[in-house]
Amino acid sequence: xxxxxxxxxxxxxxxxxxxxxxxxxxxxxxxxxxxxxxxxxxxxxxxxxxxxxxxxxxxxxxxxxxxxxxxxxxxxxxxxxxxxxxxxxxxxxxxxxxxxxxxxxxxxxxxxxxxxxxxxxxxxxxxxxxxxxxxxxxxxxxxxxxxxxxxxxxxxxxxxxxxxxxxxxxxxxxxxxxxxxxxxxxxxxxxxxxxxxxxxxxxxxxxxxxxxxxxxxxxxxxxxxxxxxxxxxxxxxxxxxxxxxxxxxxxxxxxxxxxxxxxxxxxxxxxxxxxxxxxxxxxxxxxxxxxxxxxxxxxxxxxxxxxxxxxxxxxxxxxxxxxxxxxxxxxxxxxxxxxxxxxxxxxxxxxxxxxxxxxxxxxxxxxxxxxxxxxxxxxxxxxxxxxxxxxxxxxxxxxxxxxxxxxxxxxxxxxxxxxxxxxxxxxxxxxxxxxxxxxxxxxxxxxxxxxxxxxxxxxxxxxxxxxxxxxxxxxxxxxxxxxxxxx
Numbered sequence: 506x507x508x509x510x511x512x513x514x515x516x517x518x519x520x521x522x523x524x525x526x527x528x529x530x531x532x533x534x535x536x537x538x539x540x541x542x543x544x545x546x547x548x549x550x551x552x553x554x555x556x557x558x559x560x561x562x563x564x565x566x567x568x569x570x571x572x573x574x575x576x577x578x579x580x581x582x583x584x585x586x587x588x589x590x591x592x593x594x595x596x597x598x599x600x601x602x603x604x605x606x607x608x609x610x611x612x613x614x615x616x617x618x619x620x621x622x623x624x625x626x627x628x629x630x631x632x633x634x635x636x637x638x639x640x641x642x643x644x645x646x647x648x649x650x651x652x653x654x655x656x657x658x659x660x661x662x663x664x665x666x667x668x669x670x671x672x673x674x675x676x677x678x679x680x681x682x683x684x685x686x687x688x689x690x691x692x693x694x695x696x697x698x699x700x701x702x703x704x705x706x707x708x709x710x711x712x713x714x715x716x717x718x719x720x721x722x723x724x725x726x727x728x729x730x731x732x733x734x735x736x737x738x739x740x741x742x743x744x745x746x747x748x749x750x751x752x753x754x755x756x757x758x759x760x761x762x763x764x765x766x767x768x769x770x771x772x773x774x775x776x777x778x779x780x781x782x783x784x785x786x787x788x789x790x791x792x793x794x795x796x797x798x799x800x801x802x803x804x805x806x807x808x809x810x811x812x813x814x815x816x817x818x819x820x821x822x823x824x825x826x827x828x829x830x831x832x833x834x835x836x837x838x839x840x841x842x843x844x845x846x847x848x849x850x851x852x853x854x855x856x857x858x859x860x861x862x863x864x865x866x867x868x869x870x871x872x873x874x875x876x877x878x879x880x881x882x883x884x885x886x887x888x889x890x891x892x893x894x895x896x897x898x899x900x901x902x903x904x905x906x907x908x909x910x911x912x913x914x915x916x917x918x919x920x921x922x923x924x925x926x927x928x929x930x931x932x933x934x935x936x937x938x939x940x941x942x943x944x945x946x947x948x949x950x951x952x953x954x955x956x957x958x959x960x961x962x963x964x965x966x967x968x969x970x971x972x973x974x975x976x977x978x979x980x981x982x983x984x985x986x987x988x989x990x991x992x
Contacts, residue, residue: 509542511634515641515648516686517614519546522601523622524553530622530738533731541626548622549608551601554593558600568596568702571841572777575704580777588773590841591702594742599706603699609692615650618686623731623738624659626684629669630727636672637723646674646721653691655720657711659684659728662735669725677722680707684728691719744768770824772838779933780804780813781842783820785902786869787858789848789917790815791948796921800928800938809833812933813842820906821876827868844931846924847906847914849987852896852980857961858952859895865954870898877901892968893976900983916987921945 507513521534531548538546552558562568569575574582574589582589609617637656641648648654660679687695698714711720731737736747746768749761780797782804784790794806794815803810807818808830818826819837829835863870874885881901888894913927921943928934951958969992972980984991 506544508545511631511638512543515616515634515638516618517616519543519618519620520549520605521546521620521622522551522605523548524551524741526553527622527741534622537626541630549605552597552604554597556597556600559593559597562596562600562702569704571775586774588743590775591705592742592773595705596702598742599702599709602706602710603696606692606695609687609689610696612689615689616648616686617689617692618684620728621683621730624683624728625731626728627666629725633672633723633725633727640674648686648688650688651690652688653694653719654688655691655710655715656686657681657720657722658686659726659730661733662729665724665726666729667725673724674721675724676720678712679722679726681711681722682707683730684726685711694719739764743773744771772836775839775841776809776833777841778809778813779843780846781819781840781844782813782815782846782848783906784817784848785850785855785859785899786817786873787862787952788817788850788855788899790817792917793846793848793924795948796924796943796945797928799943800925800934800941802928802933805830805834807834809840814840817902818872820902821880823872823876827872844913845909845911846927847903847911848917849903849914850899850917851989852899852983853992855899856892856895857964859898860891860962861959862952863891863895863898865959873898873902876905880905889973890968891962892964893972896972896976896980900979903983914987916989
């Protein structure tokens with residue numbers, strides 16, 4: 506069935522950008538568009554954030570990196586809710602539109618209406634488009650074959666949508682991805698002017714890319730969307746509280762709680778700090794933070810300080826760390842840093858502490874086991890004795906960190922002076938710190954577990970001698986690498 510007037514007169518093709526997995530959105534579109542006179546349209550499959558093209562864009566340096574913020578150019582604007590780095594969902598959306606513009610340029614159609622799959626077409630759309638058609642005919646808007654032109658037709662619901670007593674066109678920039686039209690020539694210019702994924706795609710195509718006389722905004726807008734303002738659909742970029750509100754209005758408490766959990770885990774702002782300190786639990790992360798604090802640096806232990814954070818869990822990128830004293834400490838994905846520092850500890854003294862920790866802090870052991878298995882293929886549960894599990898946990902965790910090329914590592918037993926020198930040389934501390942006498946006593950010699958102190962297990966020579974030969978070779982590697990006496 507043909508589209509009704511004026512849709513068929515203005516647009517040679519209508520496409521709806523949609524993830525193939527968005528079944529509810531697609532079902533909605535199939536009902537909504539025919540109800541407003543759009544019967545002939547096609548879905549353009551969006552790129553998923555898990556598509557290899559997204560990882561490739563990051564790997565090849567095509568995506569703007571943080572710091573600074575891709576929006577304001579600062580390290581931190583002070584807004585806790587600011588989205589200051591391009592997340593995979595945003596990169597995937599940009600790639601989607603690059604593919605769309607390539608498809609338009611390679612095709613035969615000249616005037617394309619682009620909709621997103623949460624679009625809501627308003628009742629006044631037909632009247633506005635009829636008027637727009639006359640404006641185009643009269644030469645006021647160059648929306649025709651052979652001319653680069655973008656027409657912004659719909660954006661987030663606002664008072665603009667209800668101001669239907671007067672129709673007009675200007676060059677006001679509106680983020681009109683939900684509903685916009687472009688010519689084949691403008692799609693070609695979008696591709697030509699793209700210099701990488703330096704911003705969100707809506708800002709690029711509606712604000713950064715067009716030159717004077719190429720982009721036009723129609724008032725009143727003929728469309729809004731159902732995820733950003735109404736919350737009918739969950740956002741595919743940033744989960745939003747408005748969707749929880751919508752679900753609760755329907756009595757769907759479980760759905761609302763699920764969405765709120767997504768919001769809590771969602772990272773859209775990064776923090777930049779000079780130092781990230783990571784090691785194995787009970788092997789000096791708290792001690793290293795304390796040394797830095799003595800030298801005047803605000804390094805938080807399992808919480809963010811002004812100069813950095815020390816957290817053994819930040820050796821890996823987890824969605825949720827088991828121990829965190831603030832929101833940033835929940836996941837390393839919320840942090841960028843300048844220098845990575847790793848404290849290490851003698852296995853002969855660390856093993857008993859780690860055995861005790863693995864026994865009385867199950868979340869710690871489970872977390873380490875999961876990521877050691879995932880990243881190195883070693884299952885700690887398959888090892889025979891608590892000593893072997895403790896030793897291989899420390900060694901494996903250090904290997905995970907070494908893969909990230911730390912800027913500095915130091916033995917906590919005898920290299921605090923080297924840490925002082927590193928911090929001075931890299932302008933993180935004043936030169937006077939070189940002469941500072943530090944308190945090097947243990948920070949938590951009697952670690953409490955849920956308020957209870959447990960004795961550190963004694964490990965005799967026989968236990969070390971009975972380790973499997975493969976494990977002994979790993980112990981030898983560790984001692985050689987970090988300058989410890991072989992056990």
